[in-house]
Amino acid sequence: MAYKIGYVDPSFNTPEELMMAANLIPYRIFGDPTIDLMDADKFVPPNHCFWARNCLQRGLNGLDKDIKGIIITHACDCSNREYDIWYSHVPYDFYYFLNAPLKRDKISLKFFINDLKELKFQLEEHFGAEITDKKLYEAINLTNEIRKLLKKISEYRNKGLLLGSEFHAIIKNAYKSDKKDVLHNLKEKLKKLEIKEPLPYVDGSKKRILLTGSILDDTEILIYLESLGFEIVTDDLCIGTRYFHNLIEITGDPIKDIANFHLSKPPYSTEHPSSGRFDFIKTLAEKYQVQGVICLVQKFCEPLLYEYPFFRDSFKKIGMPFIFLEKEYKRDSYKQLSTKLEAFKEILRGVKK
Amino acid sequence: MGRHYLAIEQAYRDGTPTAWATSGTSVEMLYTFDVQPILPENAATISAAQKVSKKYIESAEDLGFSYDLCSYFKTNVGAMQNNAPIDLGGIKPPTFMVAADVICDTHVKWFQVQSQRYKVPLYIIDVPHVTSNTTNKQKEYYQSYVEEQMLELMDWISEITKKEYNEEKSREVITNSYELSEYWIKIFELRKTIPCPVSTKDTFGGLFPLFTMPGLKEPIRVFKKMYQETKERVDNGIGALENEQFRLLFEGIPFWYNLKFFGVLEQWGAIIVFEPYTYSFGKFLDPTMTKDYIINNPIKAMSKIMLSFWYIYDLETRVKEFKRVIKEWKIDGVILHNNLSCRPNSCGMYDLKQRLMEEEGIPSLVIEADMNDPRKMNEEQLKNKLESFMEILQKNKKQ
Numbered sequence: 001m002a003y004k005i006g007y008v009d010p011s012f013n014t015p016e017e018l019m020m021a022a023n024l025i026p027y028r029i030f031g032d033p034t035i036d037l038m039d040a041d042k043f044v045p046p047n048h049c050f051w052a053r054n055c056l057q058r059g060l061n062g063l064d065k066d067i068k069g070i071i072i073t074h075a076c077d078c079s080n081r082e083y084d085i086w087y088s089h090v091p092y093d094f095y096y097f098l099n100a101p102l103k104r105d106k107i108s109l110k111f112f113i114n115d116l117k118e119l120k121f122q123l124e125e126h127f128g129a130e131i132t133d134k135k136l137y138e139a140i141n142l143t144n145e146i147r148k149l150l151k152k153i154s155e156y157r158n159k160g161l162l163l164g165s166e167f168h169a170i171i172k173n174a175y176k177s178d179k180k181d182v183l184h185n186l187k188e189k190l191k192k193l194e195i196k197e198p199l200p201y202v203d204g205s206k207k208r209i210l211l212t213g214s215i216l217d218d219t220e221i222l223i224y225l226e227s228l229g230f231e232i233v234t235d236d237l238c239i240g241t242r243y244f245h246n247l248i249e250i251t252g253d254p255i256k257d258i259a260n261f262h263l264s265k266p267p268y269s270t271e272h273p274s275s276g277r278f279d280f281i282k283t284l285a286e287k288y289q290v291q292g293v294i295c296l297v298q299k300f301c302e303p304l305l306y307e308y309p310f311f312r313d314s315f316k317k318i319g320m321p322f323i324f325l326e327k328e329y330k331r332d333s334y335k336q337l338s339t340k341l342e343a344f345k346e347i348l349r350g351v352k353k
Numbered sequence: 354m355g356r357h358y359l360a361i362e363q364a365y366r367d368g369t370p371t372a373w374a375t376s377g378t379s380v381e382m383l384y385t386f387d388v389q390p391i392l393p394e395n396a397a398t399i400s401a402a403q404k405v406s407k408k409y410i411e412s413a414e415d416l417g418f419s420y421d422l423c424s425y426f427k428t429n430v431g432a433m434q435n436n437a438p439i440d441l442g443g444i445k446p447p448t449f450m451v452a453a454d455v456i457c458d459t460h461v462k463w464f465q466v467q468s469q470r471y472k473v474p475l476y477i478i479d480v481p482h483v484t485s486n487t488t489n490k491q492k493e494y495y496q497s498y499v500e501e502q503m504l505e506l507m508d509w510i511s512e513i514t515k516k517e518y519n520e521e522k523s524r525e526v527i528t529n530s531y532e533l534s535e536y537w538i539k540i541f542e543l544r545k546t547i548p549c550p551v552s553t554k555d556t557f558g559g560l561f562p563l564f565t566m567p568g569l570k571e572p573i574r575v576f577k578k579m580y581q582e583t584k585e586r587v588d589n590g591i592g593a594l595e596n597e598q599f600r601l602l603f604e605g606i607p608f609w610y611n612l613k614f615f616g617v618l619e620q621w622g623a624i625i626v627f628e629p630y631t632y633s634f635g636k637f638l639d640p641t642m643t644k645d646y647i648i649n650n651p652i653k654a655m656s657k658i659m660l661s662f663w664y665i666y667d668l669e670t671r672v673k674e675f676k677r678v679i680k681e682w683k684i685d686g687v688i689l690h691n692n693l694s695c696r697p698n699s700c701g702m703y704d705l706k707q708r709l710m711e712e713e714g715i716p717s718l719v720i721e722a723d724m725n726d727p728r729k730m731n732e733e734q735l736k737n738k739l740e741s742f743m744e745i746l747q748k749n750k751k752q
């Protein structure tokens with residue numbers, strides 16, 4: 001049985017391919033909104049991000065036995081500082097803090113390559129595996145294939161043949177499972193979708209939206225949005241478009257190619273400059289002709305809270321209905337959002353598809 | 354402090370370059386180019402001391418900035434929005450801005466917001482995070498990364514200011530900064546004495562030149578005088594508190610709007626003799642940063658400072674350093690300010706408390722408040738907590 005490396009990444013900058021080339025399965029750690037946070041509360045003050053706290057609690061509860069090490073990737077203050085708490089209280093022999101750079105220029109690229117090389121070295125040392133260029137390119141080819149398939153499948157959301165929540169579950173699974181199985185399942189899924197007939201919009205009451213925000217890893221929240229009459233046709237999330245928007249370009253230097261890939265992905269709020277995130281959302285919103293943008297933010301998510309007035313004003317300028325909602329990381333709290341979401345739906349009633 | 358703000362006003366009058374910088378960023382680099390630094394955090398503390406921070410914070414919240422964001426940031430946004438005068442913490446848009454994630458990511462988000470609002474160029478220095486298991490090898494390439502950015506920043510400033518980098522000037526600036534810090538650390542050394550010659554009133558009040566004027570000559574004279582006075586007190590056995598009973602460590606930023614609160618400690622004969630926050634601005638704390646080293650490698654030294662900043666030490670180093678301070682400064686109890694604004698500082702605080710109590714047997718107390726937002730401080734509750742804490746210390750002493 002292949003071992004796994006668990007990684008906590010509030011954005012998506014962790015090089016899955018490095019782990020795969022070391023014969024390890026990259027396993028992205030998500031939160032679980034049904035668990036109690038009693039232990040994490042002993043380590044993390046009450047006004048810190050609920051998502052990062054929840055992941056820590058999962059670690060404290062004990063992760064799957066086949067997970068043999070932890071990587072935490074730089075993104076925001078909460079996740080960065082909680083690394084040391086993981087390190088002290090969740091016992092693993094292998095720990096790596098990946099300093100994914102804030103910027104996306106040449107100097108940052110060089111640094112990121114150095115940090116990836118160090119991670120490669122430490123993985124090799126610890127797990128006794130040799131990570132060759134050949135293995136890296138095998139992994140890259142595999143994840144690139146997966147990205148291509150995901151891109152194709154994602155388009156079915158726009159054709160009314162795949163729910164946004166279904167797609168979310170698919171991509172979430174892609175982050176957690178053996179990539180060979182993922183590839184197989186995606187091929188099967190695509191075959192099934194290809195024989196479905198595109199439907200004209202039968203249900204005119206559904207509102208086409210783009211979903212954005214902090215990390216949204218509970219598929220239930222998407223199901224909840226759909227139950228209120230929203231149709232999620234696109235997104236700019238890491239459990240979504242940011243995962244497959246680009247491919248890893250192959251130039252002969254695999255580590256550099258991986259670093260380049262991550263620094264050329266659509267920008268996120270934890271990076272600099274972050275204003276490009278709005279531009280990217282705008283492009284998607286226009287391409288998919290959405291009626292509005294829903295921005296769901298984890299409680300106490302500072303990077304997004306700082307962006308709110310800019311987002312609000314920028315969407316207003318382009319006449320795109322926009323709603324920003326801070327949410328708890330607990331399922332039974334989702335319904336507290338209903339009044340605001342219903343009101344938003346009303347606003348969208350007058351917006352053409 | 355007046356001098357610093359006079360210099361700022363003068364720079365605006367003369368039209369010479371000004372720059373906002375976040376604390377922890379290399380202010381020395383700005384002085385190297387004769388750019389007048391302005392530290393919005395410092396200005397925000399003035400708003401708090403003048404009891405107007407609440408108004409400015411609420412004004413920023415009216416613009417849509419959350420109740421939960423850092424109150425320094427909101428004070429700055431609100432003060433600008435209200436055209437606050439300089440003596441109430443008002444500052445103007447600068448020629449350019451420099452921020453770094455050395456202490457917190459808030460700094461980056463804050464300056465992104467303000468550079469967008471006021472259309473001012475911004476340079477961000479990305480400083481890698483050092484954690485409990487960062488190796489020396491990693492620290493080496495972290496250091497090169499910061500250095501390369503510093504070189505880029507030099508060119509960037511050079512282009513804006515139309516001024517060439519001058520190595521001689523940078524040596525002079527870093528040496529001044531070093532000497533300023535040296536006096537600060539020497540004052541801290543004197544605070545090891547029983548009774549402690551200076552209290553928080555002097556350190557929280559005297560700290561600001563370290564933020565705003567490291568690189569200039571005048572503050573060195575002021576600090577030298579402060580040091581000599583402190584030395585005299587030590588030589589004459591004079592303590593800041595008449596009847597010193599308990600020596601405390603206070604972790605975190607104080608409540609700038611209510612500094613007098615610390616006066617309550619006097620009734621128990623307790624005095625704060627060490628604050629990691631004020632100590633950390635004596636920033637040449639990495640033992641490899643000798644005077645020789647910094648003079649010969651000014652840019653390297655500026656980069657190194659950013660990677661070895663006490664305020665954001667990783668948990669293991671933080672615990673280790675706290676233990677050392679407890680011994681050397683003969684600390685009886687530790688008060689940890691869980692500052693609702695400052696997540697990077699408060700993260701790990703519970704572990705710190707636990708380990709100091711378990712491994713050193715030092716009573717430690719976490720209190721919750723905010724450095725600039727008086728709405729988040731419950732004075733009565735704090736007093737009660739402190740009272741119970743002091744009872745524990747008293748019991749400990751009797752045993």
Ligand code: SF4
Nearest residue numbers: 010049076214298301
């Ligand atoms: S939700 Fe926000 S605060 Fe929490 S880990 Fe993600 S980016 Fe950081």
Ligand code: SF4
Nearest residue numbers: 423456457459694695
């Ligand atoms: S108080 Fe904390 S979060 Fe706010 S600016 Fe200072 S270091 Fe950053």
